[in-house]
Amino acid sequence: MIEKKEQDILLKDVREQISAVLEHRAPQFLPVDSPQLARKRGAFVTLRRNGALRGCIGHIRAIAPLRETIRELACSSAFEDPRFPALTLAELGDLEIEISVLTTLxxxxxxxxxxxxxxxxxxxxxxxxxxxxxxxxxxxxxxxxxxxxxxxxxxxxxxxxxxxxxxxxxxxxxxxxx
Missing domain, CATH: 3.30.1490.150 (Hypothetical protein ph0010; domain 2)
Structure with missing residues (x-):
């Protein structure tokens, strides 16, 4: 179970990762010591804009620590979902972020x-x-x-x-x- 504090960290990480790419800068993440975020978990990052799907990419199986996985999926959802063009800086303010942390198959x-x-x-x-x-x-x-x-x-x-x-x-x- 991911606690509310950890959920907030992951949601901020997604927005920071996408913002950093769009603004051509290095991301700045808060240092966090959390066993839950260090644990390998499958996850999906879903992006919506004005309620409409804008990107969704995930890993069903656990391949990396959850925090690392979420950061990777943030970029994949924003810039690599083949159903959509890459996200733009103009869209960032309207972006709704949803994270799904998965149990084992x-x-x-x-x-x-x-x-x-x-x-x-x-x-x-x-x-x-x-x-x-x-x-x-x-x-x-x-x-x-x-x-x-x-x-x-x-x-x-x-x-x-x-x-x-x-x-x-x-x-x-x-x-x-x-």
Whole structure:
């Protein structure tokens, strides 16, 4: 569990990292001694502007300490999300930041073990994979079958590919804050 003080640090780090890149300067982060922020965790950074998605990039699996991961994802979300042009300095003031800190992936027996709105989901058939954060199904108003069908489309598969043999399902939860 990431405490409020640590959440605030991570949110400030995202804004500082993006600001520093846009202003062509070195970022200046507050020194913090926090075991939670030093722990390796998967995470996503989601950026919105005026309520509309502006970038979202993450790591499902833990590959680096959380604070380091968040800083990297800040830049990726702002400047490398292929769905959007790079963020500009003019947009910075309107930027809304959301961070999702993930639990470890857990393989489940099948789609019946996925609970939209509570679980995030990753599907993988060995050739293609895709992931949705826990909040996606709820934000879109999708039930389990709709979520899985949209996830298959995201992976470049037929909508009902989730019901075929050979599909693997992994769930996770997220602590989301903005």
């Amino acid at each position: 857990k393989e489940v027996a099948g789609p019946e073990d996925f609970h939209p709105g509570h679980d995030g989901i990753l599907i993988d058939n060995g050739r293609a994979s895709a992931v949705f954060l826990p909040q996606v199904a709820e934000e879109q108003g999708w039930d389990r079958n709709q979520t899985l069908s949209h996830l298959c489309l995201k992976a470049g598969l037929r909508p009902m590919a989730w019901a075929e043999s050979g599909m693997h399902f992994f769930t996770f939860q997220a602590q989301v804050f903005s």
